[in-house]
Amino acid sequence: MADSWVNSAQRAGSDLHLDLSGPGSRRAVLIRALRDAVREGRLPPGTRLPAYRSLAADLGLARNTVADAYAELVAEGWLAARQGSGTRVAERALPPRSVRRSPTAPVRPAAPAYDLRQGTPETASFPRTGWLTSARRALNTAPDDAFGPGDPRGRIELRRALSDYLTRARGVRVTPERIVVCSGFAHALRLLFGGTAGGGAGPLRGPVGVEAYGLPFHRGILEGSGARTVPLDLDEGGARIEQLAGEPRVRGVLLTPAHQFPTGGPLAAVRRAAVIDWARANDALVLEDDYDGEFRYDRVPVGALQGLDPERVVHLGSVSKSLSPAVRLGWMVLPAHLVDGVLAAKGEREAWASVPDQLTLADFIESGRYDRHVRRMRQRYRHRRDQLVTALADRAPHVTATGIAAGLHAVLRLPPGTEASVVKAASWQGLAVDGLSAFRHPGAVMPGADGLVVGYSAPSERAYGAAVDALIGCLPPSDAVPEGLPR
Structure with a gap:
């Protein structure tokens, strides 16, 4: 390989000189030469580089070698590539001057731009005015017992409002007695499988089927409670429900049937029916994560899976996507036989959601502001x-x-x-x-x-x-x- 190269003025990009001497593979030497040219200012920000095919031809290298070098430098931030404008030297700011810190002081990473x-x-769209109006009205009209020990299921005002809303908007078959208010989806999983302190104190046990792609945080909660997770393959129809037949010990499956997270798309109708049949035949439960069921754009609404069998599906929801994760309120719509076990796992008072927030959300829903x-x-x-x-x-x-x-x-x-x-x-x-x-x-x-x-x-x-x-x-x-x- 030659020790240096100067590209032809007829080639796409600017003239530059590269020192290709030194040890290493051809890819490593090329990357080092381009880095040095940028670092030394011979390739200023915005300079357009030759197309990788042209550079490969001039250097006598394989095109993949040059393409890989460009990709690595894009990843490192030395270069920037945009469709239609080629590969250019990135507009990089000079690194900030180092600040002397105590060796014991942790360095907090900078927030992303x-x-x-x-x-x-x-977060800027949180409905502050409407929420404040509901909070004032809820506090002004709340009975005195709202500020003392209450029902671990949650305030009846909120459970009634949720019952009406979920029936109307999501097709859930529910009465207030089947709803237990919690602090969000993660709290619901802990109550079902691990109790408030973890350690398997919840009413559910055993391995759990999960989708092959999903939130690691949720899998961690299940596994931390002693529930082994069994991945189900995904395709354009959602989770491959038929794979549950090969897992005889599984008695529960966690799904995102309205909008698979994160790959997208609803669970196909035939598979919705199949998972209910599986649950009935195996005395099992389906955990339905309805995390963003309100937000659909190019399709008709997909109703809740729970509507097919309220005794085999636990419907789980929260306001973390529709309002804010700072409003720590969620709900479980439970089969009748699970209510007492979940309440026992919830315990006395400590795991209850804020009553003023519950009353505010109830008014926010009933007033139409939530819709x-x-x-x-x-x-x-x-x-x-x-x-x-x-x-x-x-x-x-x-x-x-x-x-x-x-x-x-x-x-x-x-x-x-x-x-x-x-x-x-x-x-x-x-x-x-x-x-x-x-x-x-x-x-x-x-x-x-x-x-x-x-x-x-x-x-x-x-x-x-x-x-x-x-x-x-x-x-x-x-x-x-x-x-x-x-x-």
Whole structure:
């Protein structure tokens, strides 16, 4: 290999000199030479580099070698690649000067400039005025006994409001007596499997079927309570329910049937019926995580699975997506035979949700403010989803967004082998985003896929456009897909 190279003025990109001497593989030497050129200022920010095919031809290297070098430098933040504008030197700020710290003082990581992680609604849109109105009215009209020891099921005002709302909006078959108020979905799992202190004190036992992709946090709660999790493969119809037949010890399965998390899409109708048949035949239970059932855009509403058999399905919901995770309120709609066991696991007083918040939410629902807020946010999130899809179509058409008919996130399918470098590049550029592999069950046997789970609900309206621009800038260009791999 030659010791140096100067590209021809006829080639795409700017003239530059690269020192290709020194030890290492051809890829490592090329990466080092490009880093040095950027570090020394010979390649200033914004400089367009030659297309990797041209550079490969001039250097006598394999195109994959140059493509891999470009991809690594994009991941490290030295370069930026955008569809239609080639690969350029990134607009990198100088690193901040180091600050002397006490050796025992922890260093808190800097907050990301843009947050496209899933799971959080837009905090700036919390309905403060309506919530305050409901809080005032709820406190002014609350009976005196609301401020003393109460019902561990939760306040009857909230259970009645939830019963009416869930019946009307989600097709749940419920009475207030079947509802137990909790502090959110994670609290519900702990009550069902581990009690408030963990250790398997809840009414449910044994292995639990889970979807091959889901929240590791939820799997951790189950496994921490002694419940082994058994992954079920996923396809376009949702969880492969037939695989439960091969797990005779499983007596419970946790599903996201309205909108599979995180891959998207509802559980197919035939599989909804099949999981109910399985539960009846095996004296088993289905745990239905209805985490974002209110937010759908391009499809008819998918009703709750619980409506098919209230004695075999535990319906679990909260306001963490529809209002805010700071409002620590959720609910369980339980089969009759589970109510006493859950209340025993809940214990006396300590695990109860705030009564003033329960009364406020009850009024917020009954006044119609909750419905109006959900409709308003549904339109806002749909507009954001459309912005994301349009930006991808215009500037990165080789990246496909899936799971976009409902919910607050999309999955961006990436070329094989690129997920880790894209997540790394995004982090370097101050963009927080999750890789799809982070949600994969460690015991899953179905083929994996590279992708990003992109939440479009968290940024403010003002910041969302810039967040999408930053995301597009971190995606691999179409011509950087290694040869021989599908595009």
